[in-house]
Amino acid sequence: MRLREKRAMVTGAGQGIGRSIALKMAREGADVVIAEWNAETGDQTKREVETLGRKALFFAVDVADQRQVREMVAEVLKIWGRLDILVNNAGFDRGATLLKVKEEDWDAVLSVHLKGTLNCIQAVASHMIENRYGKIVNISSIYGKSGGIAAISYSAAKAGIIGLTKSVARELGRYQINVNVVLPGLILTPTIAKMAEKYRNMIIERTALGRIGQPEEVANVVAFLASDEASFMTGATVEVSGGSSM
Numbered sequence: 001m002r003l004r005e006k007r008a009m010v011t012g013a014g015q016g017i018g019r020s021i022a023l024k025m026a027r028e029g030a031d032v033v034i035a036e037w038n039a040e041t042g043d044q045t046k047r048e049v050e051t052l053g054r055k056a057l058f059f060a061v062d063v064a065d066q067r068q069v070r071e072m073v074a075e076v077l078k079i080w081g082r083l084d085i086l087v088n089n090a091g092f093d094r095g096a097t098l099l100k101v102k103e104e105d106w107d108a109v110l111s112v113h114l115k116g117t118l119n120c121i122q123a124v125a126s127h128m129i130e131n132r133y134g135k136i137v138n139i140s141s142i143y144g145k146s147g148g149i150a151a152i153s154y155s156a157a158k159a160g161i162i163g164l165t166k167s168v169a170r171e172l173g174r175y176q177i178n179v180n181v182v183l184p185g186l187i188l189t190p191t192i193a194k195m196a197e198k199y200r201n202m203i204i205e206r207t208a209l210g211r212i213g214q215p216e217e218v219a220n221v222v223a224f225l226a227s228d229e230a231s232f233m234t235g236a237t238v239e240v241s242g243g244s245s246m
C-alpha cells in the first residue's frame, strides 16, 4: 500500500496500460480519477477501481482540449480538495512514413501526446506547487528515443514528451515535485493486439527478453515512480522495454 491516501489522475485509463496503472494505483491505496474520452471504457475502469475498495471519479475528456482539462481538474479539486499524482498516458498513433504523413494526422498525434501532456501538467501544477508535493509520470515510448519506421508523428511526439519532462522536472524540482518519463517497449494492449503478427514478431526478435510485455509490467514501474520510494528521482527516463532498446 505504497500510495495509501494519495489521489491520482490517470489519462487514457479506459483500457490498456492506462487501465492497468489505474488499477495498480487503487491496489496500492490511491483514489483514482479516470480521464478518458471513451465514456464506456472510462466508466468500466471507474467501477473496477471502486470494486477494489477505492474512490474513483470519471471524466469524459479529450486531453488535447485545454478547457476541458482545466474544468476537470477544477472539479476534482472541488470534490477531493487534493491531487498528488498525475499520469499522462492517453494517446494514439496514426502511422505513416515520412512522405505519406498527412498534416491533420501529424497535428492530431502531436496534440494528444504533447499538448495533452502539457495541458494536464499545467492544470495541476499550481496546486502541486502550493502543496510542495507532487508526482508526475509521463508515458513516452522507446520510439521517442530511437525513432520508428512509419511512426514519424508518433516518434516526434514521444521525443517531445521526454524533453518536456526534463524541462518541467527542472522547473518544479524546487517545490519537491518529481517528474519522470517511462518509455515502454511493445506491450500487449487492445491496440497492439490488432497489429499484424509479422510486425509484432519482428519487434519481439529484437527484444532481449524475447517476448511482448504486459500492461501490468509498465504499471508496476509507474506506481513506483509515483510513490515516495522514488523520492530522489526526477527528470529520469525509465525504459520498460524488455531490453528492446538499450
Ligand SMILES: NC(=O)c1ccc[n+]([C@@H]2O[C@H](COP(=O)([O-])OP(=O)(O)OC[C@H]3O[C@@H](n4cnc5c(N)ncnc54)[C@H](O)[C@@H]3O)[C@@H](O)[C@H]2O)c1
Pocket (backbone or CB within 6 Å): 011, 012, 013, 014, 015, 016, 017, 018, 035, 036, 037, 038, 041, 061, 062, 063, 064, 089, 090, 091, 092, 112, 116, 139, 140, 141, 142, 183, 184, 185, 186, 187, 188, 189, 190, 191, 192
Ligand atoms: N502498447 C504499447 O506497445 C506501447 C508502447 C510504447 C508506448 N505506449 C504508450 O502507452 C500509452 C498507452 O498505450 P496503450 O497501448 O495502452 O493504448 P490504448 O490505445 O490501448 O489505450 C489508450 C487509451 O487512451 C484513450 N485516449 C486516446 N486519446 C485520448 C484523448 N485525446 N483524450 C482522452 N483519452 C484518450 C483511448 O480511448 C484509450 O482508452 C500511449 O501513450 C502509448 O503511446 C504504448
